[in-house]
Amino acid sequence: MSDAFAVRLPAPRSPRLAANGARAETLNRVCARCHQVLFSGYDPTWEGGSRKRSPGGSHINSGEARDMMLGACASKLACVDCHDPHAHDGTASLQKLEPARADALCTRCHDTYASPDALRAHAHHDPAGEGARCFACHMPRKNMGLDGGLTRYHRIGSPTDAAKVLLDRPVECALCHRDKEVGALVRTMEAWWNKSYDRGALEKLYGALDADVLLATAERGKPHEQAVAFQLLGEGRVKAAVPVLAGQLTHPYPIVRGYAKRALDEIRGAPVAIDVDAADEVIAEQAKRLQ
Numbered sequence: 101m102s103d104a105f106a107v108r109l110p111a112p113r114s115p116r117l118a119a120n121g122a123r124a125e126t127l128n129r130v131c132a133r134c135h136q137v138l139f140s141g142y143d144p145t146w147e148g149g150s151r152k153r154s155p156g157g158s159h160i161n162s163g164e165a166r167d168m169m170l171g172a173c174a175s176k177l178a179c180v181d182c183h184d185p186h187a188h189d190g191t192a193s194l195q196k197l198e199p200a201r202a203d204a205l206c207t208r209c210h211d212t213y214a215s216p217d218a219l220r221a222h223a224h225h226d227p228a229g230e231g232a233r234c235f236a237c238h239m240p241r242k243n244m245g246l247d248g249g250l251t252r253y254h255r256i257g258s259p260t261d262a263a264k265v266l267l268d269r270p271v272e273c274a275l276c277h278r279d280k281e282v283g284a285l286v287r288t289m290e291a292w293w294n295k296s297y298d299r300g301a302l303e304k305l306y307g308a309l310d311a312d313v314l315l316a317t318a319e320r321g322k323p324h325e326q327a328v329a330f331q332l333l334g335e336g337r338v339k340a341a342v343p344v345l346a347g348q349l350t351h352p353y354p355i356v357r358g359y360a361k362r363a364l365d366e367i368r369g370a371p372v373a374i375d376v377d378a379a380d381e382v383i384a385e386q387a388k389r390l391q
């Protein structure tokens with residue numbers, strides 16, 4: 101592939117690495133020296149896991165290498181196939197890629213889905229639209245990023261994976277379909293990809309099958325799930341979310357307070373006058389004015 105971003109570095113060589121052998125694994129381990137967030141004391145992981153017991157995926161940037169190694173393509177896919185590690189705007193260039201070039205990062209190996217007809221049959225979305233991009237479903241934007249927004253989850257899997265649908269919020273389709281009920285999204289997944297999901301487990305997660313996915317996640321989610329919901333409710337300027345967001349400005353995790361504050365700024369169209377670093381009583385008092 102003659103893609104400017106696909107810089108092929110020579111694999112590092114050392115007798116210590118020889119046992120690891122494969123190119124992708126060797127390169128990914130180099131990046132994993134830093135991009136593996138093991139310094140985080142936060143216990144829950146994606147796929148409903150616990151960092152102490154199961155190797156679930158990271159919820160925040162800097163876990164990319166660990167996540168990629170847990171994911172589907174790990175034996176062949178290396179960080180440098182998509183990122184130029186020496187470019188300062190590497191991530192920005194990836195965000196700007198036009199659809200055909202972004203998909204080519206996947207279809208050079210998975211060529212079954214390279215044609216528009218095959219992609220339509222596979223993804224059930226308009227092959228030219230954003231809903232049909234490989235990244236949209238297989239590397240969903242649901243991790244807390246360097247810029248205080250969301251970045252891509254690097255454990256390559258599918259939105260229909262049972263562990264994601266039944267143990268994680270928000271169900272990944274809601275990252276774009278912000279106003280849909282959980283029951284409707286899950287029914288569509290069942291019909292399109294011939295799956296079946298336990299309704300009881302979904303009710304436990306969202307409270308009800310007709311729940312609004314994002315509001316329910318904002319109210320009931322784990323902290324890393326709430327951050328995603330806050331961000332999307334802000335982007336969607338969902339006024340109905342103001343009370344729940346205002347109530348989260350004293351969230352026990354300061355980083356999650358920031359997501360609530362920025363969402364309120366977005367909904368209001370201007371920064372709200374609240375200092376999330378102040379004492380809880382002060383924040384709670386200031387937040388009353390938002391209700």
Ligand code: HEC
Pocket residue numbers: 127130131132133134135179180183184185188189190191192246
């Ligand atoms: C010695 C630690 C270290 C290693 C090894 C490392 N990184 Fe990083 N990387 C960082 C840090 C720290 C940042 C955040 C820097 C910043 O905010 O600009 C970062 C940021 C990045 C970014 C985001 C840059 C942007 O501007 O959006 C990418 C992409 C990235 N690294 C990829 C890689 C890849 C690919 C490898 C392996 C070839 C790698 N890194 C190896 C420490 C490391």
Ligand code: HEC
Pocket residue numbers: 128131132135161162164165166168169177178179180181182183191194195205206235241244245246247250251252254
């Ligand atoms: C299949 C392509 C692909 C591969 C392989 C890949 N990434 Fe990424 N990565 C992306 C895309 C696309 C983004 C941009 C996310 C967005 O849209 O904002 C990204 C974003 C990042 C960021 C930025 C995080 C932030 O907060 O903005 C880092 C760091 C990163 N990747 C590191 C890695 C490392 C380390 C590896 C190898 C383990 C890797 N990536 C492998 C596609 C890839």
Ligand code: HEC
Pocket residue numbers: 172173174175176177178181205206207208209210234235238239256257258
């Ligand atoms: C360098 C080759 C390569 C690239 C590039 C690549 N993959 Fe893969 N992928 C693999 C391999 C190898 C497997 C393991 C299964 C197999 O043999 O097909 C795999 C498996 C998968 C699976 C199967 C998951 C499962 O549970 O069965 C999915 C989904 C997937 N890849 C999506 C993607 C997406 C999306 C991209 C781009 C972001 C991508 N891949 C890029 C090599 C690659």
Ligand code: HEC
Pocket residue numbers: 203206207210213214219222223224225231232233234235236237238258259260293
């Ligand atoms: C709208 C969501 C969506 C989009 C977009 C999408 N996929 Fe998938 N993909 C899925 C789902 C869901 C599954 C799991 C299907 C199943 O379990 O039967 C899957 C499975 C896969 C698999 C593993 C099973 C197989 O068929 O080999 C690969 C590889 C894959 N997708 C690659 C891609 C590539 C490459 C693209 C972009 C050209 C892409 N997908 C775009 C939803 C999507």
Ligand code: HEC
Pocket residue numbers: 224225226227229230231232236237259272273274275276277285286288289
């Ligand atoms: C990256 C954003 C994105 C993701 C992720 C996404 N979609 Fe879509 N979806 C779209 C867009 C854009 C359209 C409209 C055009 C089209 O068909 O692609 C759409 C259309 C639809 C439609 C038909 C029109 C409607 O709104 O009723 C359904 C149903 C649907 N998507 C379900 C899903 C399901 C289920 C998933 C999760 C597996 C999903 N989508 C993931 C963006 C997305």
